[in-house]
Amino acid sequence: MSGLGSFERIEETAAHIRGRCGTLPDTAVVLGSGLGDFADRLVDAVATPYGDLPHWPASTVIGHSGRLVIGTIGKRRVAALAGRAHFYEGHDLATVVFAVRVMARLGVKQIILTNAAGGINTGFAQGALMIIDDHINLIGTNPLVGTNDERLGARFPDMSEVYSSRMRQIADDAAAATGVPVQHGVYVATHGPSYETPAEIRFFRTIGADAVGMSTVPEAIAARHMGLEVLGISCITNMAAGVLPGVLNHEEVMETARRVRGSFIALLEEILARL
Numbered sequence: 001m002s003g004l005g006s007f008e009r010i011e012e013t014a015a016h017i018r019g020r021c022g023t024l025p026d027t028a029v030v031l032g033s034g035l036g037d038f039a040d041r042l043v044d045a046v047a048t049p050y051g052d053l054p055h056w057p058a059s060t061v062i063g064h065s066g067r068l069v070i071g072t073i074g075k076r077r078v079a080a081l082a083g084r085a086h087f088y089e090g091h092d093l094a095t096v097v098f099a100v101r102v103m104a105r106l107g108v109k110q111i112i113l114t115n116a117a118g119g120i121n122t123g124f125a126q127g128a129l130m131i132i133d134d135h136i137n138l139i140g141t142n143p144l145v146g147t148n149d150e151r152l153g154a155r156f157p158d159m160s161e162v163y164s165s166r167m168r169q170i171a172d173d174a175a176a177a178t179g180v181p182v183q184h185g186v187y188v189a190t191h192g193p194s195y196e197t198p199a200e201i202r203f204f205r206t207i208g209a210d211a212v213g214m215s216t217v218p219e220a221i222a223a224r225h226m227g228l229e230v231l232g233i234s235c236i237t238n239m240a241a242g243v244l245p246g247v248l249n250h251e252e253v254m255e256t257a258r259r260v261r262g263s264f265i266a267l268l269e270e271i272l273a274r275l
Contacts, residue, residue, distance in 0.1 A: 006149065007149050007152065010098065010101045010152075013056060013098075013102045014106050016054055017048075017068070017102070018106065020046055021070040022044075022046065023072075024106055025070055025103075025106065025107075026076070026108060026109055027078050027079070027109070027111070027275060028078070028079040028081065028100075028103040028110075028111045028112070029078060029079070029080050029081065029111070029114065029272075030084055030100070030111065030112070030114060030219060031080060031081060031114055032084070032215065032235065032257075033116040033237070034235075034237070035114050035257055035264060037261050038268055039067070039069040040069075041269065042078060042080060043071055043073070044071050044072050045070065045072075046070050046071065047067050048067060048068045049067050050068065051066070053068065056099065057085035057091055057095045057098060058085070059083030060089060066082065067083070068080070068082075069082060076272050076273070078272060079103060079106070079108065084215060085098070085099070086193075087139060087214070088193040088214055093139075093141060093142070096218050096219070097219055100222045100228075101222055103228075104223065104226040104228055108228065109228065110164075110167065110228065110230075110231070111223050112167075112231045113132075113219050113220060113230065113231070114234070115213045115215050115216045115232075116234070116237040117212060117213040117234035117236055118196070118211065118212045118213065118236070119210075119211055119236040119238070120201055120204055120209050120210055120211055120212055121183075121205075121210040123183075124185075124211070124239075125236070126236060127236065127259060128181070128182075128183050129175075129180065129181070129183070129233060129234070129264060130185050130187075130234040131163075131168055131171050131172070131184045131232070131233060132163050132185070132187045132233065133168065133184050133185060134187075135162060135216070135217045135220065135232070136187070136208070138204075139190065139217065142221060143221055143222045144157070153225035153226050157221075157225045158224075162220050162230060163230055163231060164229045164231060167229055167230070167231035167275070168184075168231065170231075170271055170274045171233070171271050174270035175267060177270055178270050180263045180266055183210075186208050186210050186211075187210070187211050187217070187234055188204050188207075188209035188211070188213075189213060189218075190212060190213075191214070192214035193214065211236060216234075220232060233268075235257055235260060235264060236256075237252065237254075237256035
């Protein structure tokens with residue numbers, strides 16, 4: 001990576017995308033494990049592998065195709081990020097949230113963060129879609145640690161409403177219109193990459209978490225730091241450790257995501273139509 005500062009790298013990447021994508025997007029969607037098929041629904045699209053974007057971190061996890069697709073769905077210009085960088089891959093959090101910051105500098109106003117998550121709430125079924133009402137950050141650090149660049153946002157951004165009540169209502173209306181059932185809950189983010197222990201899951205349930213994963217929270221914090229409106233959607237791809245007998249594995253995550261992708265895409269398209 002060049003010797004440019006963080007803001008300059010973000011700007012350089014945004015300028016590169018502006019030169020390629022035609023009409024700029026006003027909404028971005030980050031697609032979690034196994035949920036990347038949505039990107040193929042965009043028309044008049046320009047697709048760029050992450051490796052062709054300056055400074056953009058690679059996406060190495062199975063189920064993340066690693067490409068930026070900017071296109072149209074309905075009347076809306078959308079940037080679909082098919083894959084993300086994770087803290088557990090060895091990136092620092094500035095790198096993890098780099099893509100979100102680039103989207104903000106492109107002029108995106110709303111961002112939808114999706115993920116595959118483990119179900120903690122015993123009322124959830126495997127394959128449920130959960131609208132994130134709030135989060136708990138147990139990663140152990142924060143993407144805003146370090147010197148603050150006022151060009152990106154305030155030193156102490158408010159986190160009273162990370163996940164927009166307006167966008168959550170739109171998601172509920174979209175669910176009713178499409179017949180796709182949704183749950184609501186609190187998402188807890190952990191460091192990973194190991195799955196959580198049953199004792200940790202009992203603790204998370206005690207402190208109010210409904211689902212657990214290894215992403216999304218740093219992106220949501222950075223998005224709010226830059227003034228973006230945020231919606232979060234978790235696909236409950238497995239029940240967390242100790243909820244059901246058996247062991248956890250990534251193949252189960254991918255299989256469940258494949259099973260619910262039709263409902264997920266229908267919900268996402270309706271949300272975008274209503275924004």
